[in-house]
Amino acid sequence: MIEINVDKREKTYFILLVIVSVLLIVPVIFMLPVLLPLSLLVLLGQGLLIGHVKGNGVRVSEVQFPEIYKIVVKQSEQLGLPDIPKVYIMESGGVLNAFATRFLGFNYVLLYSELVEVSYDKGRDVMEFVIGHELGHIKRNHINKKLWTFPAQWMPFLAQAYSRACENTCDNIGFSLNQSGAEQGILVLAVGPKLAKKINAVAFYKQQYTETGFWVWLSEKLAYHPHLSKRVRLEKDTFVIGGGLREKEEAVLEKEMEPVVNIEDYSKYLPKN
Numbered sequence: 001m002i003e004i005n006v007d008k009r010e011k012t013y014f015i016l017l018v019i020v021s022v023l024l025i026v027p028v029i030f031m032l033p034v035l036l037p038l039s040l041l042v043l044l045g046q047g048l049l050i051g052h053v054k055g056n057g058v059r060v061s062e063v064q065f066p067e068i069y070k071i072v073v074k075q076s077e078q079l080g081l082p083d084i085p086k087v088y089i090m091e092s093g094g095v096l097n098a099f100a101t102r103f104l105g106f107n108y109v110l111l112y113s114e115l116v117e118v119s120y121d122k123g124r125d126v127m128e129f130v131i132g133h134e135l136g137h138i139k140r141n142h143i144n145k146k147l148w149t150f151p152a153q154w155m156p157f158l159a160q161a162y163s164r165a166c167e168n169t170c171d172n173i174g175f176s177l178n179q180s181g182a183e184q185g186i187l188v189l190a191v192g193p194k195l196a197k198k199i200n201a202v203a204f205y206k207q208q209y210t211e212t213g214f215w216v217w218l219s220e221k222l223a224y225h226p227h228l229s230k231r232v233r234l235e236k237d238t239f240v241i242g243g244g245l246r247e248k249e250e251a252v253l254e255k256e257m258e259p260v261v262n263i264e265d266y267s268k269y270l271p272k273n
């Protein structure tokens with residue numbers, strides 16, 4: 001089994017979610033006449049989604065995309081999952097995405113075909129990172145934890161903060177399973193597969209310290225995923241965000257702060273008298 005670097009904030013925000021949910025228990029009881037039909041609608045929606053995926057998606061197995069199935073089986077073992085989740089691939093109209101969900105006790109992973117195509121182009125690494133990230137949500141039981149703290153999931157800022165911490169943990173898990181795939185995977189999400197080959201990963205990572213301000217802050221605080229510049233994991237300068245292993249980050253930032261072009265180099269272009 002691999003070591004799992006859980007973002008420390010995930011545990012803190014989960015405790016806060018539990019506390020807020022308990023505090024909201026009385027209003028929830030009063031709202032049961034509204035909440036019960038609402039939960040039935042959510043259940044119905046989830047059931048229809050799973051039905052749609054099962055009927056239209058392509059189920060990954062030993063005979064269907066076996067190379068992807070092998071990754072799922074291997075990583076499920078590495079993460080110590082009790083069961084191998086059901087994995088489906090679906091056409092996505094160009095959207096690069098994947099998600100894990102749970103319905104009536106079964107775990108599902110849905111991979112959008114565009115992301116699978118990109119991963120095939122880039123080789124096994126990105127695929128391993130993407131699948132590892134989604135299996136991470138199952139390993140950490142994120143779907144159930146969000147469900148059972150549903151009263152607090154309405155709280156703006158807190159629900160998003162917990163979700164972002166969960167995403168960090170799953171990026172860490174994906175990174176542990178494939179470091180090269182983690183770097184490339186996030187860069188693909190940022191600029192698409194072609195430009196990802198050209199992007200300066202360190203400069204993009206450093207952007208989180210230079211592109212700052214109120215609106216940047218607010219847009220992230222209301223988002224369920226961290227900003228992509230914060231999600232970049234640099235393959236050659238290993239560190240794990242939020243996991244207490246940041247010592248190498250200093251070295252990365254200092255290295256990048258050195259001037260790229262030496263001013264003295266310009267002297268040869270100056271007119272000589």
Ligand SMILES: [Zn+2]
Binds near residue numbers: 133167170
């Ligand atoms: Zn995720």
